Amino acid sequence: MSAPTRTGVRLHARFAHDLPELAVPWQAERFPDARILVRNDPLARELGIDPDFLRTEAGLGFLTGAALPEGAVPVAQAYAGHQFGGLSPRLGDGRALLLGEVTTPQGELRDIHLKGSGPTPFARAGDGFAAVGPMLREYVISEAMHALGIPTTRSLAVVATGRTVQRDEPLPGAVLTRVARSHLRVGSFTYARLSDDPQLVGRLADVAIRRHHPEAADAENPALALLQAVTAAQAELIARWVLVGFVHGVMNTDNMTISGEAIDYGPCAFLDVFDPSTSFSSIDRGGRYAFGNQPGIGQWNLARLAEALLPLIDADSTRAIEAAELVLTAEYTERYQATWREGMRAKLGLPASVDAATVSAVASGFLGLLEAQQADYTSSFRALAAVARGEFRPPTVVDSLALAPWVARWRDLAPDAALIERTNPVYIPRNALVEEALTAAEAGDIAPLHGLLDAVTDPYVARPGLERYADAPAGGGAYTTFCGT
Numbered sequence: 469m470s471a472p473t474r475t476g477v478r479l480h481a482r483f484a485h486d487l488p489e490l491a492v493p494w495q496a497e498r499f500p501d502a503r504i505l506v507r508n509d510p511l512a513r514e515l516g517i518d519p520d521f522l523r524t525e526a527g528l529g530f531l532t533g534a535a536l537p538e539g540a541v542p543v544a545q546a547y548a549g550h551q552f553g554g555l556s557p558r559l560g561d562g563r564a565l566l567l568g569e570v571t572t573p574q575g576e577l578r579d580i581h582l583k584g585s586g587p588t589p590f591a592r593a594g595d596g597f598a599a600v601g602p603m604l605r606e607y608v609i610s611e612a613m614h615a616l617g618i619p620t621t622r623s624l625a626v627v628a629t630g631r632t633v634q635r636d637e638p639l640p641g642a643v644l645t646r647v648a649r650s651h652l653r654v655g656s657f658t659y660a661r662l663s664d665d666p667q668l669v670g671r672l673a674d675v676a677i678r679r680h681h682p683e684a685a686d687a688e689n690p691a692l693a694l695l696q697a698v699t700a701a702q703a704e705l706i707a708r709w710v711l712v713g714f715v716h717g718v719m720n721t722d723n724m725t726i727s728g729e730a731i732d733y734g735p736c737a738f739l740d741v742f743d744p745s746t747s748f749s750s751i752d753r754g755g756r757y758a759f760g761n762q763p764g765i766g767q768w769n770l771a772r773l774a775e776a777l778l779p780l781i782d783a784d785s786t787r788a789i790e791a792a793e794l795v796l797t798a799e800y801t802e803r804y805q806a807t808w809r810e811g812m813r814a815k816l817g818l819p820a821s822v823d824a825a826t827v828s829a830v831a832s833g834f835l836g837l838l839e840a841q842q843a844d845y846t847s848s849f850r851a852l853a854a855v856a857r858g859e860f861r862p863p864t865v866v867d868s869l870a871l872a873p874w875v876a877r878w879r880d881l882a883p884d885a886a887l888i889e890r891t892n893p894v895y896i897p898r899n900a901l902v903e904e905a906l907t908a909a910e911a912g913d914i915a916p917l918h919g920l921l922d923a924v925t926d927p928y929v930a931r932p933g934l935e936r937y938a939d940a941p942a943g944g945g946a947y948t949t950f951c952g953t
Contacts, residue, residue: 479568481541491543496533497586501630516573531645544588547655549722560590583644599639601906606733612924620730621648655722657776691780701728706766707807713739713845715759717749724769735949742838742845748949814891817883844940849892856885893927895937899947
């Protein structure tokens with residue numbers, strides 16, 4: 469454990485000490501002209517960090533890794549990754565650093581991690597830096613996801629570095645300070661399995677169990693219990709993405725956490741028009757990570773975790789594979805479908821007395837109408853509250869003639885308008901508004917970003933004056949996102 473700063477911030481170095489084979493000690497670049505663009509004071513308080521400290525020069529040094537408590541051990545983490553299906557055996561934090569872990573006032577560990585802090589030994593051909601736009605995108609999306617109740621890494625701050633980074637054009641540079649339950653990934657286990665140390669996977673599994681799934685330690689087969697716990701967490705997470713219309717954009721195995729938190733918000737976006745084939749990412753040319761493919765990709769990624777854990781599950785490879793396959797098929801599918809179905813029950817305002825098959829049929833019917841009519845996903849579900857109250861608003865949802873038979877069946881089930889409003893947001897990070905805010909921030913105007921954050925971090929209650937944040941874009945909102953690396 470490090471010593472505290474004068475404000476009481478402490479950094480542990482547990483990952484560096486427990487798994488030195490996956491940690492390369494490294495220092496962040498120094499940015500003499502750094503300045504804070506956006507800071508998350510509520511999150512700082514949750515972490516037990518005084519927001520006033522973050523306003524100081526020492527706080528700025530903490531947020532960029534330039535001035536850390538004595539004894540801190542910042543490291544670049546080593547991991548592998550299946551990128552668009554192909555194995556890259558050595559990826560790692562090419563432009564990121566784990567500064568260490570803090571203990572919250574509730575006694576929970578949280579990683580403090582930098583993104584865009586300069587090249588590390590894993591940087592390969594990259595410059596190790598990041599631009600303002602992509603870092604602010606992660607800040608906005610991660611805080612919106614948190615407000616929607618979805619497990620996610622979060623953003624403590626985005627700091628402008630004062631230096632230019634070169635992409636297709638010169639862009640202002642930035643560092644994101646990210647907070648996570650940990651940065652253990654499926655790719656961490658693949659890297660350990662590919663190492664020459666047969667004990668490393670077991671030690672990594674012990675760390676993951678201790679930190680995220682302690683109930684697995686007491687199971688008859690802890691490695692299998694770990695796989696079951698991660699599978700359940702990821703099945704629920706991806707179902708929740710689908711329920712809110714979120715498209716991650718780059719579901720490589722190095723971007724899937726063991727904790728079940730969403731991580732690495734690169735070319736991500738939310739649906740406007742409902743279309744399962746939607747793929748916003750400029751680098752996903754084949755649509756591998758399209759909206760409707762996300763459940764299957766999650767299952768595929770978990771199979772890569774299972775491969776790494778097989779020797780721990782059973783010394784007999786046949787028995788190990790059989791046990792893992794049962795988890796990856798029956799258990800994953802059951803957990804995903806149950807989470808999606810219960811989420812749809814709430815989105816549609818249906819009472820608990822409606823059986824599961826009816827919920828699935830009614831939900832599928834509505835989604836089919838949305839797809840056929842190219843209707844907006846978020847506002848269509850929200851508008852059902854008015855329909856449930858008898859305020860029929862077909863222009864907001866879909867064509868009235870197409871919708872009428874479905875509405876008649878749905879109303880027979882006694883939908884609850886208040887439940888619909890509690891479940892379906894008014895405000896999401898609309899793609900056009902995200903771009904507007906990022907463009908303004910790159911030009912030095914941060915006000916649009918704060919306006920967007922105000923809306924999406926309190927998403928369920930309509931507020932006067934925020935209508936533009938709720939409006940669906942005209943014409944379906946065609947959109948392309950870029951990774952920013």
